Amino acid sequence: xxxxxxxxxxxxxxxxxxxxxxxxxxxxxxxxxxxxxxxxxxxxxxxxxxxxxxxxxxxxxxxxxxxxxxxxxxxxxxxxxxxxxxxxxxxxxxxxxxxxxxxxxxxxxxxxxxxxxxxxxxxxxxxxxxxxxxxxxxxxxxxxxxxxxxxxxxxxxxxxxxxxxxxxxxxxxxxxxxxxxxxxxxxxxxxxxxxxxxxxxxxxxxxxxxxxxxxxxxxxxxxxxxxxxxxxxxxxx
Amino acid sequence: xxxxxxxxxxxxxxxxxxxxxxxxxxxxxxxxxxxxxxxxxxxxxxxxxxxxxxxxxxxxxxxxxxxxxxxxxxxxxxxxxxxxxxxxxxxxxxxxxxxxxxxxxxxxxxxxxxxxxxxxxxxxxxxxxxxxxxxxxxxxxxxxxxxxxxxxxxxxxxxxxxxxxxxxxxxxxxxxxxxxxxxxxxxxxxxxxxxxxxxxxxxxxxxxxxxxxxxxxxxxxxxxxxxxxxxxxxxxxxxxxxxxxxxxxxxxxxxxxxxxxxxxxxxxxxxxxxxxxxxxxxxxxxxxxxxxxxxxxxxxxxxxxxxxxxxxxxxxxxxxxxxxxxxxxxxxxxxxxxxxx
Numbered sequence: 422x423x424x425x426x427x428x429x430x431x432x433x434x435x436x437x438x439x440x441x442x443x444x445x446x447x448x449x450x451x452x453x454x455x456x457x458x459x460x461x462x463x464x465x466x467x468x469x470x471x472x473x474x475x476x477x478x479x480x481x482x483x484x485x486x487x488x489x490x491x492x493x494x495x496x497x498x499x500x501x502x503x504x505x506x507x508x509x510x511x512x513x514x515x516x517x518x519x520x521x522x523x524x525x526x527x528x529x530x531x532x533x534x535x536x537x538x539x540x541x542x543x544x545x546x547x548x549x550x551x552x553x554x555x556x557x558x559x560x561x562x563x564x565x566x567x568x569x570x571x572x573x574x575x576x577x578x579x580x581x582x583x584x585x586x587x588x589x590x591x592x593x594x595x596x597x598x599x600x601x602x603x604x605x606x607x608x609x610x611x612x613x614x615x616x617x618x619x620x621x622x623x624x625x626x627x628x629x630x631x632x633x634x635x636x637x638x639x640x641x642x643x644x645x646x647x648x649x650x651x652x653x654x655x656x657x658x
Numbered sequence: 659x660x661x662x663x664x665x666x667x668x669x670x671x672x673x674x675x676x677x678x679x680x681x682x683x684x685x686x687x688x689x690x691x692x693x694x695x696x697x698x699x700x701x702x703x704x705x706x707x708x709x710x711x712x713x714x715x716x717x718x719x720x721x722x723x724x725x726x727x728x729x730x731x732x733x734x735x736x737x738x739x740x741x742x743x744x745x746x747x748x749x750x751x752x753x754x755x756x757x758x759x760x761x762x763x764x765x766x767x768x769x770x771x772x773x774x775x776x777x778x779x780x781x782x783x784x785x786x787x788x789x790x791x792x793x794x795x796x797x798x799x800x801x802x803x804x805x806x807x808x809x810x811x812x813x814x815x816x817x818x819x820x821x822x823x824x825x826x827x828x829x830x831x832x833x834x835x836x837x838x839x840x841x842x843x844x845x846x847x848x849x850x851x852x853x854x855x856x857x858x859x860x861x862x863x864x865x866x867x868x869x870x871x872x873x874x875x876x877x878x879x880x881x882x883x884x885x886x887x888x889x890x891x892x893x894x895x896x897x898x899x900x901x902x903x904x905x906x907x908x909x910x911x912x913x914x915x916x917x918x919x920x921x922x923x924x925x926x927x928x929x930x931x932x933x934x935x936x937x938x939x940x941x942x943x944x945x946x947x948x949x950x951x952x953x954x955x956x957x958x959x960x961x962x963x964x965x966x967x968x969x970x971x972x973x974x975x976x977x978x979x980x981x982x983x984x985x986x987x988x989x990x991x992x993x994x995x996x997x998x999x
Binding site for chain 2: 617
């Protein structure tokens, strides 16, 4: 029996890991059967699947070294325009109030979940500390604070990577941030205190002796030795 | 801990004894000095070398920095609160402006300019009996709360048994570990490396770099001085003095340029923006700092003031004499017109 599998792919580029699932399911069309008019992005031919796999593999490597190029490309502009990457994404959850934390991760091994987060759904979006334009989409332009994952919808794993990338970018100076005001009043910079100033070494060292007298050879006073021997004469051999 | 306490007491007593000795020496020196001739006194009172902290120097630098309230109180990125609106009379508005100016003066307080700190190389004890006992260094820090960080004893016991005072870098790291300051990192951020500095300067973010430097480093550390020097050099090379005007760093930059004798660019910039008084005060500061230069001696002999000072400077010292003279001529024409009209 021919089985028609609806694979709803809302954007033109396929999920990078979904292809393995698609390849596993044999999907064929029969010209005799009344064909349902597929949407323009409906892939049901094995040959096109292979092409997509090749394309996706190329896409993975195309922006891996320079992830910031993707944000200038036509693909990106066509897909997102001027709005941020996370705009329009809606989380799926039960009830009116969404959970306080988004899902832990969208991609587990080869499998990608349904309705992945804005970063996982597009394999060309790579979080990198030099990808400043992307990072800036996740920072509020008014307060300078990073948006919470409940606002943007990203999964916790990507949110953590995002936070790390933002701190690295700020460290390198690629992203500006607000610096606190430093007060300089009442501080003594003379460095005259012994903790930070120079303490002269003890006089014995300047002469050239060892630090402690008992480090070097100490010859005992013979009179003293004789007295001690006399007192303990009974116990000496 | 007890041993450290006794060590501190010993050190304190030793330092007090040292101070007594020093004061005795000072007294001796003073008595001999009064017997010396008067000319030496005059030379000393002129100021062998005016320091950054001198009131005259500070006055000039604060005047040159300017006080642009719009720039000092520009909106910063912070937690947003709903805005407050107040209805005020003219008098209240005046008072509010005055208090804003006071606040701005506090914000424009200049960070200290200090010579580089000398490295600490003191050995307190060499206990060869402990040689090879351990494979790691032990650092002992005095974490008493109420003492200034510069009076805090931090000592290191090396594996070979030497007990030495910690170096400045170790001190900074440990004090940040036990008494963390806001936004100061243990490892300095990578922005202070050469390549990253260049990239940041190309984005015109010199003020941010200087603020980060103030947060991260101590004022007499080598990194602080190096970053400041690099920033000032870049500003001078591209003539971007306006970036720092009305910030707390303008005074430091001016002091650096005056000491390096490269004030031409700054004077040209001041004349372009028609800040003649500031240019005049800058030239007077230059003469104060370099009293033996040609222009200073010429000015002192002629007792010049105002635009004459600038002319003398332009003739004697400056490389861009042409521009300065042109600007002065233009100013004089405007002054003549206004006085005629």
